[in-house]
Amino acid sequence: MSDAELVLRSTRVITPEGTRAASVAVAGGTITAVLPYDAPVPETARLEDLGDHVLLPGLVDTHVHVNDPGRTEWEGFWTATRAAAAGGITTLVDMPLNSLPPTTTVTHLRTKQQVAADKAHIDVGFWGGALPDNVKDLRPLHEAGVFGFKAFLSPSGVDEFPHLEREPLARAMAEIAAFDGLLIVHAEDPHRLASAPQRPGPRYADFLASRPRDAEDTAIARLIREAKALHARVHVLHLSSSDALPMIAEARAEGVRITVETCPHYLTLTAEEVPDGASEFKCCPPIREAANQDLLWQALADGTIDCVVTDHSPSTADLKTDDFATAWGGISGLQLSLPAVWTEARRRGHGLEDVVRWMSARTSELVGLDDRKGAIAAGRDADFAVLAPDETFTVDPASLQHRNRVTAYAGKTLYGVVKSTWLRGQRIVADGEFTEPKGRLLTRTN
DSSP states (O other): TTTTSSEEEEEEETTTTTEEEEEEETTTTTTEEEEEOOOOOOOTTTTOOOSSEEEEEOOEEEEEEOOTOOOOTTHHHHHHHHHHHHHEEEEEEEEEESSSSSSHHHHHHHHHHHHHHOOOSSSEOOEEOOTTTTTHHHHHHHHTTTEEEEEESOOSSTTTSSSOOOOHHHHHHHHHHHOOEEEEOOOHHHHHHHSSSOOOOHHHHHHHHHSSHHHHOOOOHHHHHHHHHHHHEEEESSSOOOGHHHHHHHHHTOOOEEEEEEHHHHHHOOGGGTTTTTTGGOOOOOOHHHHHHHHHHHHHHHSOOEOOOOOOOOOOOGGGOOTTTOOOBBEEEEETTHHHHHHHHHHHHHHHHHIIIIIIIIHHHTTTTTTSEEEEETBBBBBEEEEEEEEEOOOOOOGSSSSSSTTTTOOEEEEEEEEEEEEEEEEEETTEEESSSOBBOOOOOO
């Protein structure tokens, strides 16, 4: 490591080969070597001795609603990326909706990139959107570097991003398959939702009944049929229904190119604990029962579910009314996703290596960044989180960096304190102190 500018040393470094004591050499923002713990440090290099704190690759969150521009009172690139950095996330991919304009044309993509350029504390990429009337825009967006295309099979909640019925879905999927792109899908069937009981009010049980598992299951079955027919790449967003897991496993066994994510709130919160009127817990699809959660964890363990992402979807506090039918549906989780998942993972016998696989390695692979992100290995970006895994803290909304400090985790005691976060070999946050934005805008390269 004679050319090293920086060496990070820890007794616990999570590498693709396992956790070990190691010295990680960095030059030019890239990891140049992972060496034995006691490897000599060149005189030209700065040593950061992390002691027993765990050095893990920066997390990659591929499902974030930044809402900027257009709904910046909900969130923005400055606040969202600070919250991400505080939570050990070094890369995020922004969803095409809740911003105005949505990312559904190349012109709209350029607008969003321009807004994000000088505000990003971490690296940021972008999803495109698939709408009923923009099939002609999909290939240009792909060529402009979006990582794939988001579609809804049921109403999205905002008028400017309509959902795809059967024929528009088939047209969009066929076009995306033609250039081997990735279609990522909010999978709830609108007809099953329409036939479910709709009872306004503060009772969480009523809201849960209005978004039944069958709505997810039916939509996923439809997605599998279309993907199989077109040999298309599809990804199921924010899976909450464990009933869909057997059909997903069967589809994979038959060669269908389908991947699946779930979210920290489905893995750590349960319907049984949601107080009536507490719409900070509202999201779509909803947080379900504890027995359902157990099966999601089992599917993570066996690989049926590929990865864990936040689906960070904030709003202003006034939209979180005590009526579950009308309150905005979305949970803000960027800053707390790592400790929330780690807290429950350790309780269930999983290790930090598992968490890194679900929240960094596999998310990087999903969007084709696994040659640069997602692992502590030579040739990857020197993106790191430094974690004290056995330390605890109690969630105080006032300490959160996202714009609207509404959280379903308020008052919870979590394991895992992020001590510092590093982006391409530069420490961007430590002990609550942030540098100026150093993030780059990423585009798909393969």
